């Protein structure tokens with residue numbers, strides 16, 4: 017019974033990424049990624065865990081697609097492993113063949129493939145040549161996009177260029193919490209621009225013919241801890257780096273002046289070259305929004321940090337010194353992130369109101385909670401409630417005129433949660449890593465029902 021219907025054709029999906037689930041990191045010609053290197057470096061990932069095996073999805077993809085279909089989801093957002101497709105800069109048919117098989121299996125099951133080209137697993141040889149701080153990497157990404165479009169464009173029509181460029185740039189090169197684990201704000205601001213330039217160069221390639229493309233930034237609702245001038249300015253800085261830097265560039269073709277000013281001490285103005293912003297702000301068919309929580313920002317430096325790794329790290333916020341994050345009193349997930357579905361409504365209506373109109377997808381939304389297996393069942397009512405509340409926020413946003421076209425739950429199944437290893441479970445489907453047994457949680461069955469009925473009770 018649906019009392020809150022979603023628009024006809026709304027895409028109900030689940031999402032994953034290559035390094036987090038595939039395993040088989042040396043199979044069929046795959047090259048090394050920066051996450052292979054990072055995860056095998058002691059002290060970078062909890063318990064020394066890595067993606068060598070992960071969910072063994074590379075060999076179990078058909079089983080996983082059949083499980084998705086049995087649940088009733090209609091779309092699947094996955095990522096392509098760049099080092100599997102172009103190790104050492106040369107095309108690897110063995111890697112492309114895997115994604116051809118995956119796309120064909122999805123289509124045969126009636127599931128629409130949505131492919132992300134970059135979900136953080138840069139080929140190591142490109143990092144050795146300078147990584148995202150090096151402008152040439154953006155052009156190598158465009159070459160990769162052309163190979164992918166040629167090989168998979170007959171099967172895949174929906175493309176996302178880069179996933180969460182904020183994470184790749186600021187966790188990878190400023191805080192060091194993510195691969196390649198560097199701690200240089202100067203490198204981070206260069207990386208942020210070149211990830212967006214990579215998007216700008218690749219989007220026209222992916223949009224040739226009947227291709228549809230966008231990017232998938234991670235956006236947060238942002239509030240000051242108080243209405244003091246210092247807290248208001250701290251919130252401005254965080255909102256600028258987390259949200260407006262990416263939204264303005266992608267949707268307006270310019271960077272916000274206040275953020276450019278904040279980043280000037282890190283050499284940011286030298287990074288942008290003539291023509292870059294026209295490329296970055298070029299036409300897209302949709303924008304992905306990855307949303308998890310709200311930042312409540314204080315100018316007091318004795319507050320907390322947003323946990324992005326179990327290890328002590330440097331700040332991922334160049335130019336935002338004396339900033340800390342406080343809890344607003346809401347329940348938190350196993351990641352320590354506040355549950356705030358109102359923040360999703362806030363972000364969606366803000367993008368729809370303040371930026372040129374573009375169709376939106378929730379490309380990631382979900383929650384980690386500690387799951388307990390009882391007689392082979394997992395009753396993950398907290399995760400189900402989290403998703404239900406955020407879907408209600410989506411429904412309200414659509415009623416308020418937001419052109420929301422779909423929702424991808426993060427994640428289809430438990431997987432490698434970066435610096436946290438396998439200890440944080442976001443999946444609708446439970447994975448026993450000893451046996452690789454998949455078990456749908458109560459949230460999976462509920463979500464599949466919502467998908468089939470295209471609406472909330």
Ligand SMILES: OC[C@H]1NNC[C@@H](O)[C@@H]1O
Pocket residue numbers: 033036180306380426432433442
């Ligand atoms: O932290 C949960 C997710 N957030 N966005 C990127 C994904 O790779 C993460 O697993």
